Amino acid sequence: MSEEIKIGVYVCHCGSNIADKVDCAAVAEFASKLPNVTVARDFQYMCADPGQELIRKDIKEQGINRVVVASCSPRMHEPTFRKVCESVGLNGYFFEMANIREHVSWCTEDREAATEKAKALVAAAVARVPLQEPLYERYADMNDRVLVIGGGIAGIEAALKVSGGNKEVVIVEKEPSIGGTMAKLDKTFPTLDCSACILTPKMVECAQRDNVKLYTYSEVEKVDGYVGNFTVTIRKKARSVDLDKCTGCGLCITKCPTKDIPHEWEENLTTRTAIFTPFPQAVPNKPVIDRENCRYFTTGKCGICAKVCPTDAVDFEQEDELVTEDFGAIIVATGFELFDPSVGPQWGFGKFDNVITSLQFERMVNASGPTKGKVLLKNGEEPKSIAILHCIGSRDENYHEYCSRFCCTAALKLAHLAKEKTNGDVYSFYIDMRTFGKGYEEFYNRIMSEGIHFIxxxxxxxxxxxxxxxxxxxxTLLGKYREVPVDMVVLMAACQPGQDTEKLAQTLAIQRSADGFFLEAHPKLEPLKTATDGIFLCGACQGPKDIPDSVAQGAGAASEALSLISAGKVKISPIVARCDEDKCGGCMICINLCPYTAISYDEEKKVAVVNEAKCKGCGTCSGSCPTGAMTNTNFTDEQIMTQIEGVLAV
Amino acid sequence: MSAPAEYLREEELDHNLIYEVASFPGGHKIFSCQQCGSCSGSCDMAQDMDYTPRKMIEMIRAGMRKEVLGANAQWLCTTCYYCTVRCPRGIEPTEVLYAVKSIGIRDRGVDPNNDSPKFYETFCDTVHKFGRQHEPTLMAIYAFKGNPLRLMGFAPLGIGMLAKGKLGLAPSRVKNVDEVRKLIDRYRNKV
Amino acid sequence: MRYGYMPGCSSHASSVDYEASTKAVAKALGIDLVEIEDWNCCGTAPISSVNPEMAVALSARNLALAEEQGFDAVVTACAACFNMLYKAWDNFANNPGMRKQLEEAMSDIGRTLKGKAEVRHLLDIIVNDYGLEKIEQLVTKKLTGLKVVPYYGCLLGRPKSNFEDAEEPNSMDGLLAMLGTEVLDSDFKARCCGSSTIFTKRSYMLRLLHDILEDAQRLGGDMIVVACPLCQMNLDAYQTNVNSAYGTSFNIPVVYFTQLLGLALGLSPQQLAMDKAFVSSQKVLNRVSNL
Known part of the structure; x- marks a missing residue:
């Protein structure tokens, strides 16, 4: 550090976001007197062109060689200002950001206190920036195959779009068939077109395209690597049926003697055999043996399916198979599951035969469903009156605080179908009717005109x-208590994260929000990205979504993935962990803690080795290293301690 | 109970009422009410109330002080707490109605034909006297305080209780009854 | 097993039978219930109506006394006392504003409250601390043939409880089944009996009582079993009022769970003060087990 340190400090008003609470001029004035500071300015919007130009000009004209911007969160504009520095030849890591918006003006009531805190943070940045080292971004090769986890409508759409971009795509679906929740629906709102009619062509296309590979009845077991170079281990659960030999003739199903297993795909409204395909339009339309309930597997006797199979496709010896594939990007589209209303005994689900969930009612009104499209009570009669209850488990702090979004319009659809099928009295019990989508309010209007009783x-x-x-x-509009007698109750159960969401979040090293759904990188501007580069989200696994939104997101996530892999190279941040081999004791604490499996153990040297391509620079290892061998570039102990001293000095 | 106004006159509304109710234990969440009616739908007494629990909350929010304090809803509340465990917004309507009763008693805002405040105050007086409840004293004073005919209503039960040895004739007393009185006075004066 | 015991005001009057059977059963099981010296009224619904904070403060004094007298837990058999004591404990533990206020109120009367003593209901103690297995070894007389309808009412499980479910209470079910009775599940088991509102709004409350009694009868119950003095008094003493208001002829004994437990432990109906109820249970008990 032979050259003289010349720091430029720029305090941003962020319009009134910061300036309302922080005296920006006073902060700049304060900064100008700090050691090594050559210029200190305050400006309306530092991120806008004129603000950026101020920095460039000072670097060029005054020889500024360290830059401090006091503005918003680094998550917002750190890349912006690094680029500004680099555009005039200054290394982007000679830049430091002080967050005086999220950390100060947005969370401080008192203007004086806010100004003082802003000064402290600026002083800290000014103290730290001379210790920063120049760092350089690097590039790695990019695999251009894409993995889609989940074969519902969002995942299908994503896969078809990636495939359309002439890239290879693999769908991993845990059920025996792709199709997801949409495959169970009868009609779709607001147009009331047949769900299967618009979905099955897409499902079939997934099976037919050369560059789409399906792993059904499979799960993602392990994910190694990093953006551009993921290595994924997929567990193909033993289907007990050889997909290459099976023609899907269905003879085995008709002969299977075990016929009393609750049919999960039909929401347990009917039963199925032990060897089964979930539904007639399944893709692949080939059966699977439910080993827990199959006589051959539970008693060792039977084997009828194998005997009748004309192509010798039944394979009792089949075992789970682990396959490993490489990908450049991963799209998560694992969807949702329905809230179990028996959690709240007040709704009588599980207690009364004729209290059913929305999805059970969907199956009932579906012509290919267990009642062939008839709405029937448990005793086989048609109900004369049906109540549809909104917000079961949604908008309720006792269960899920969030609104499940699609249920209001879905409830209107079900009210229409109930009325159409039974011509009985249909009651809709709602809190607020939230018909937000295109054409949905018109749909509400239409259903109202059909004579549904809205309460x-x-x-x-x-x-x-x-x-x-x-x-x-x-x-509530009349202010009167009511007890409404009905024959059937349909519960619009909440949309909730699937049971394996937590496990998958760990496997993928992605985060979840407080509601349990996967967390997007930014709620407005990065809705399809996760905080982990190269892993994208679409559909209801990120939060409740209807079909149009899921499809839009599926296509969007495909575009994200295509945009990433089309670049051919992947940029790797230079902020990574480094191991000082002289200090490392080989305790391996860091190896176990690293969330990105970026650290390995060198058996010969007995030290930890960082794979810089995989390291995200999160600092977990350096924070936990007992000997201080692990440090993070741009976050050395010295830099952090100096920064703390800078805060405390004010 | 006074008839609700035809339309709300702003100058007659008390915008402080909701803050007053919110200051009671369990009252603070009243601001979050989404008016779904879960409280009323859970309430075994809602069918007999002049205003449902949900409506009471809305009236408190609007500041309809006279109508709120003069209502019969709070006096029909049996404090079964179904509303409280089911409220999707964590509001405790039982506690809200306790607050409304308490303010009504303090401000003498209750319908004069409603005897409930007399009973509750007599209950309080009896505990003030003995430190514990003594049912014969309570019933006697309550009966005479309001409508003497009421004693006749309780008489058959009282005689039955007496016959079964279920009326403790001699009151059970707290030794340090001064402490209990101090506590009661502390809050009576405060309200 | 030693607990501080809060009998509650009704133990001296309308629920002398609950008190007698509680003490008899505790003795038979070897549970040491030591009366908290100088306890006062818990505050309950009527005082909460005058001022909710006053009621909480009255309960807080009982908790302070229990702490001073060295008890880790306060046990009460009364659901209303349980509700109030728990509310005081909960406010002290979880509501900083109320905690401060209660500390001041206690210091004003020369007491201190640290919030150390737990609040427990007798049913919880018997079922969960003592346990059904141990009780079963002491049962000398199975109550086989007796059809019982457990009725829990409100305050064992609501608004908050450390042992009972708010919607589907069941603590008594297992105990009563173990005693040999046939346990019938009423839809009204957690509904309200009207509690102390019976004194002021009786005509309205009779409907609640009617519905509970009607469902017990529909199920074919020989008796209703309760764990609260108010539930017992309302369902028992007002049964004739219900009959005259609704033209019914209910004659369903309403007994305390402690009384049935006592019978199974070999205690006599007299020891358990079973003669104190308005609707006699003698006939039913004679039929099933010659008691």
Missing amino acids: RGKGTEVVERKGQLLVRTED
């Missing part, structure tokens, strides 16, 4: 009195 009040409780179901509520 603005939460269906609080379902009770049975003398054999009659009663929905207890308050008609």
